[in-house]
Amino acid sequence: MPSSTHDPHALRARWVAWRNRVLASRSFQRWASRTPIVRRIARKRAGDLFDLVAGFAYSQALLATVESGLLDLLAEHPQDLTSIARETGLGEAAASRLVRAAAALDLAEEVSPGRWMLGQHGAALRGNMGAQAMIRHHRLLYRDLAEPLDLLRADRRCGTSLSEYWNYPAQDHDGAAAYSALMAASQEMVAGQIADAYDFGRHHALLDVGGGHGAFIRAIAASSPSLELGIFDLPHVAEGAGPAIKSAGLDRRVAIHTGDFFRDPLPAGYDCISLVRILHDHDDEPCLRLLAAIRRALPPGGRLVVAEPMSGVRGTGPMSDGYFGLYLWAMGSGRPRNPAEIGSMATRAGFANWKGLSVAQPVITSGIVCFT
Template sequence: MGFAGAARDRWVAARNRLLAAPAFQKFALSFPPFRPVSRQRSRQLFDLLAGFAYSQVLYATVKLGLIEMLKDRPLSLAAVSSRSGWASDKTERLLKAAVSLKILERTSTGDYTLGIHGAALAGNPWIARFITHHHILYEDLADPLPLLSGEKKNSKLKDFWNYSETPHAAEYTALMAASQEAVAAEILAAYDFSKHRHLIDVGGSNGTFLAAAAGKHPGLQLSLFDLPAVAEIARANLRDRAEIHPGSFLTDELPKGADVATLIRIAHDHDDPSVMKMLSNISRMLPPGGTLILAEPLSGIPSTAPITDAYFGLYFAAMGQGRTRTAEELGRMAKEAGFASCEVIPTRNPVVCGVLKLTVA
């Protein structure tokens, strides 16, 4: 521990003693220069307390169809109540809650329209798919302690994402595809695939990313590798545009021939030994100097830490596997797997995904 680190630790300890003291809390509210900060901290703490209620307002708003209902024109309380089939007072309760969270907004005439968050949802309908999917997560999080401690072995989310079974293949593939267009746009804006000859998307789901890559780079040869049930969905979507290879990237050898591979939102779903297997598999498949583009939410970035470490932390606990990793962690694992270098490629929106370029020795 360096001098700067020790000094910071002493400062944090002193700060916490001060903030926890009832006398200081009372003083901060009474002293006008401190009052705005005190109010802000109180609001932030309450937001942590009320976060689940906020998420339920969002879920109810989307589930009831209010985003679609108000997308084209404002409606009165009576009109929304009539269309939703709810009593007026019950409808108003939800509308007021949604307005308070800026999902909806009141017009000058008192009607209801989309707020800034509602308008963003209307422009990104894939987000609504994930919001309605979250009822599974909410059930699993009714008591989060058994999930976080590892005592709870079975969960609804774990069953939904069970790739070893086929009943949910079409459903989970459709859910992933709902957001894949936004992820694909970030990857294709961040990295130029035109320098390559042949791209293979490992764990490529229904082919949404390859379809986007084909649109931007029509001369690029394309291949997709995924589990048999998922690969058949991709085959129907991509037709003759890509070679489809069914199999498991954990147990099967990958087909050779590509000089660039993509691994999109796959590594964070798996434990370290599994990630090492897939990275080793890909490094053996690629030629010397070949490239792997790994894209997923990256831990260790302050601006996205609540997403990667809080949200995904609980989500993966409910899944029963997986975790987000820093670029440094993935770089170390990649080098053990046979890659010579790891480079962070900046993206326009790290909330959607981070991108790493891994190069084979």
């Protein structure tokens, strides 16, 4: 069908179709790989494409690097293959294969022939326990994504490894402790980004809804010393928050409330509520109910801060739709939303308006604030 001259997108679509025909042609690819000025671009794009092709193997090499103890072993002193094999429990040939794969991914570096230390990615990863916890946790996602089209075709209510893991209301004490520990391991990065982007000190009291074991509240307590604090979570989760709050010396400052945020009213008395990595777990209808419950709990002038990875934000790269999109699909509910989608759900739920927060590392979290 000829494209309409009134369609403002028709010109772009024609250009994309032409460009893609050129890029797919073997003769263009051969020409580009030999021609001096475009050769570098062609090489970079070919490398990027092959990284996509091989990415699942890179992720498994990463898991083996973390699980084998290589990150600690290579941290301080160069190690030869004999010691790497001994410490990781691998044969020398396998140890060599692993450390070379790690070096190819910048996790390790051969500092002199046959002697290895951490590479730059390896050093950064060693200091990031949250990322290491996620790498281990990805076993479940890897299992669920083994046949990605089967997963996409299946009814989302069918059980998966991830839906079982994140079955919040049905988890027992140990299951809730496991997912709360995983969340807490990565919370420091999230809380740091949000505390830099939003001044909680302007408020009198902050309630973190779905606050788990209180890692976000503990981080905000340090940066806003006069703020009163509260956590709201399911009973079998919130009971695990007490010891961490106590050992941080915050038991007089942090109130722990228990309940189901889809059924029970939220406590009053807080002029700020935070939702950290909550909405993206849920489909639109339950999110609207939760947002309406939060709006009811806030006094005039109160605010809601939403923090989670969001799509369509500059700087998130493929993480949001390429990673969280599939992760949340495998989990059986929720989706990554862009700030405007969350803001518009908040206004439908009764908030007056919203604005985006400027977060330095949006790949970890983005943020919006909603006004009553």
